[in-house]
Amino acid sequence: MSMTDEPRSQHISRQFSQELEALKAHLMDMGELVEKQVQDATRSLLEADTVLAQQVVANDRRVNDMQISIDDECTLVLLRRQPAATDLRLVLAVTRATSDLERIGDEASKIARNALELIDKNSGNHGFVEVRLISEHVCRMVRDSLASFTHLDTDLALKVAREDEGVDSEYRAAMRSLMTFMMEDSRSISPILSIMWMLRSLERVGDHASNLAEYVIYLVKGMDVRHQDIDEVACHIRAGENAQQD
Known part of the structure; x- marks a missing residue:
């Protein structure tokens, strides 16, 4: 490489690093939004706040737009930079992550829609404790x-990854x-079913x-660890780290 080429190469490398950092920053922005969506959807139920529930439903479009924008950024990085190794994994991980974040946003919207229905019917608060506890747990996981x-x-x-089993439990x-509550009081079937759908959405967030x-x-x-036992994955990681130290 000539001396005139070296500054240009450094400039391109710096630009590339900035693009990767921007991808991560935009992913974090999207993540913060969907976490707030879940929190607000849950709060709308607990506080009987129809305005907040409607805001969650309306914000789902914003979540979708963020996914499209970040995916477009990833595509441009792949086309312009042709990244390899860790850089390529970062771009692929961001693309996969935006898909999961968008689905979390979808689940938050479902929770908010069920909250609106329950608030409208004024059907009591049975199951609210479970919704609050599981919501807090999955939001912490996000x-x-x-x-x-x-x-x-x-x-x-x-x-x-280990906490997912706790959420399932x-x-x-x-x-x-x-x-059990539904079997004891048939009048509770409709509102309890709505609560069950909300809990299902929260479990999916986890x-x-x-x-x-x-x-x-x-x-x-x-390591692609999807569909693998998380304890076995942890052992494999530790074994690899110990081998590097030796």
């Missing part, structure tokens, strides 16, 4: 998965409780948060 992406923290990513327990964590492991370690 937040931690995004933090693991920002800091490339595989330990935190593994923690999030909480969901099953809540469903059993609600089924699944998507776990997916986000798996993308971090893929990005950092180059």
Whole structure:
């Protein structure tokens, strides 16, 4: 490389780094929005706030637009830079992550729509405690998965992936409780079914948060860990780290 080519190469490399950082920043913005969507959808039910529920439904379009915009950025990076190795994994991980975030936004919209129906019927508050607890749990998972992406923290990513089992357990327990309540009082069937759909949406949010964590492991370690036992994945990662130290 000539001396005149070297500054140009450094400039291109700096531009590329800036583009990758912008991708991560935009992904975090989208993640913060969908986490707030879930929080607001839940709060709209607990506080009987129809205006807030309607805002969540309206904001779903904004979530969709953010996904399209970030995907377009990823496509341009792939076309212009033809990244390899870790850089390529970052772009692919961002693309996959936007899909899961968009689906979290969809689930938040479903929760808000059910909240509007329940508020309109004024059907009591049975199941609200379960909705609040599981919502807090899955929102924490979304937040931690995004933090693991920002800091490339595989330990935190593994923690999030493990928590998905806890959410599933909480969901099953809540469903059993609600089924019992429905059998005891047939008048509660309709509102309880709405609560069940909300809990199902929250359980799906947990699944998507776990997916986000798996993308971090893929990005950092180059391992596709989808559909694998998370404890086995953790052991494999530790074995690899120990081998590098030796």
